[in-house]
Amino acid sequence: MTRPFLTNPTARRLFLDRHLLLHPGSGSGKGHDLETVLDGLGFVQIDSVNTLARAHDLILWSRRGQYRPSALETLVARRRTGFEHWTHDAAVIPMRFYPMWRLKFERDEARMRTRWPASRRENWEDELETILKHVADHGAVSSLDVGENEEKKSSGWWDWHPSKTALEYLWRSGRIAVCHRRGFRKYYDLPERVIPQEYLSVRREDAEIVDWAMSEALERLGFATSGELAAFFEIASRDEARAWCAAALAERRIVEADIEMANGARRRCFTTEAMLDRAASLPAPSSRVRILSPFDPVLRDRARTERLFGFRFRIEIFVPEAKRTYGYYVFPVMQGERPIGRLDARRVGQAIRVRAFWPEAGERVGKARRAGLLAEIARIGKLAGTTSVEFLEDWMRA
Structure with missing residues (x-):
C-alpha cells in the first residue's frame, strides 16, 4: 500500500497546530486556561536566562498574549496543578502526569548513581x-x-x-x-x-507508563520517528520506543507516513489516522509576526527544525565564524509557517533595546512585515515590563 504523504506546508501547519502556534488562543493565560496550555504542550522548559523574558514565560506568552509570569507561579505553588521536574531539562509539567513520572524518578536515580560520583x-x-x-x-x-x-x-x-x-x-x-x-x-x-494525594498515591506499571509516554508524545508532535517520541518526555528508552512503535503499528494504532522536508526529501514518520484527517482540514496559519523563545518546544530539536523548516538555529557561544556569529540569546522570529529572521533584543532598564534583526535568506522585509515586527516588539514590552523601545542605528540588517 502507498504510504500517506504530507507536503511540507501541510506538515508545518500540523506541527505548529500541535504546538499551539498555528492560531494561538485568546484566553486569559492564567488559571484553568493556562493549565489547558500546559497540558497541550506537555511541559514548558524552565530557563534562567533573562535578557528580555525568561524562556518559560516567553513560551507561554507566545500562546497567550495576556499571560504574565505570576500566573505560572500560582499554578505551581498555590493551585498545585503543575509540578517541577525534568524532561530533557528542568520543566513545569501538568500535575496529572505525576504518577507517570515515577518511572523517570527511578531511572534518573540509577543514572545519577552511576555518573555523579565522577562528576x-x-x-x-x-x-x-x-x-x-x-x-x-x-x-x-x-x-x-x-x-x-x-x-x-x-x-x-x-x-x-x-x-x-x-x-x-x-x-x-x-x-x-x-x-x-x-x-x-x-x-x-x-x-x-x-x-495532591490523588496523584501521590497512584501507582502504574512500567509498561503502562511507557505506552502513555509514547502515545502522549505523538499526540503533541503530530508525526515523529521512534527516537523523537522517546526524546519528548525522556521517559521511555530508545529500545522501548522502537518496540512500542512496532507493536502499535501491528495493532493499527499508528500508521507510517512520508513527510516532506524543506529541501524536498521525504522522511518516514509515525502518525495516526486521526492526525492525518486533522492535517487535511487545518486552516492557513495566522499571519502575525511572532517572537519565540530559543527554547520554544517547536524549536527544541534543532535538527528537526532544520529539516522541517529549513531553519538552521543554533545557540552559539564564542564561535569564530567569519560571516556571522549570533549571540547566546537571539530570538527566532516566525510569520505564518515560516521562520523569517532572528532578533537581538534585550531589556535595559525600562526599555527594550533592539540591537539587530537579521532576515533569513530570501525573506524580504517590506512595509507590512516591518510593521508586524514592530508591533510584536511593542507587545512583548507588556511581558517584559518595559515602557519604551530603543533601536540602535542600522538595526535592520541586510
Whole structure:
C-alpha cells in the first residue's frame, strides 16, 4: 500500500497546530486556561536566562498574549496543578502526569548513581539522609539553607557544594519536590506536602507508563520517528520506543507516513489516522509576526527544525565564524509557517533595546512585515515590563 504523504506546508501547519502556534488562543493565560496550555504542550522548559523574558514565560506568552509570569507561579505553588521536574531539562509539567513520572524518578536515580560520583564534588552522598531529615523537621528549604560549613564557591555550572548536590539528587529521584520559587531559587519540601494525594498515591506499571509516554508524545508532535517520541518526555528508552512503535503499528494504532522536508526529501514518520484527517482540514496559519523563545518546544530539536523548516538555529557561544556569529540569546522570529529572521533584543532598564534583526535568506522585509515586527516588539514590552523601545542605528540588517 502507498504510504500517506504530507507536503511540507501541510506538515508545518500540523506541527505548529500541535504546538499551539498555528492560531494561538485568546484566553486569559492564567488559571484553568493556562493549565489547558500546559497540558497541550506537555511541559514548558524552565530557563534562567533573562535578557528580555525568561524562556518559560516567553513560551507561554507566545500562546497567550495576556499571560504574565505570576500566573505560572500560582499554578505551581498555590493551585498545585503543575509540578517541577525534568524532561530533557528542568520543566513545569501538568500535575496529572505525576504518577507517570515515577518511572523517570527511578531511572534518573540509577543514572545519577552511576555518573555523579565522577562528576560532582565528593561527599554529597553522605548528606542525603541529613538533608531529608532537615526537610522533614523544618519544612521548605533552598540550597542556601543547607551545607552551613561547606565551601559554596562554584567554578562552573555543575560545581555545586555537596548539600546542593544532595538536594538536586533527592529532587530528581522524587524523594523531595519543588514547592515554590523565590526569584529563581527553588525551595524543596516532602512530596506529601506538595503533591495532591490523588496523584501521590497512584501507582502504574512500567509498561503502562511507557505506552502513555509514547502515545502522549505523538499526540503533541503530530508525526515523529521512534527516537523523537522517546526524546519528548525522556521517559521511555530508545529500545522501548522502537518496540512500542512496532507493536502499535501491528495493532493499527499508528500508521507510517512520508513527510516532506524543506529541501524536498521525504522522511518516514509515525502518525495516526486521526492526525492525518486533522492535517487535511487545518486552516492557513495566522499571519502575525511572532517572537519565540530559543527554547520554544517547536524549536527544541534543532535538527528537526532544520529539516522541517529549513531553519538552521543554533545557540552559539564564542564561535569564530567569519560571516556571522549570533549571540547566546537571539530570538527566532516566525510569520505564518515560516521562520523569517532572528532578533537581538534585550531589556535595559525600562526599555527594550533592539540591537539587530537579521532576515533569513530570501525573506524580504517590506512595509507590512516591518510593521508586524514592530508591533510584536511593542507587545512583548507588556511581558517584559518595559515602557519604551530603543533601536540602535542600522538595526535592520541586510
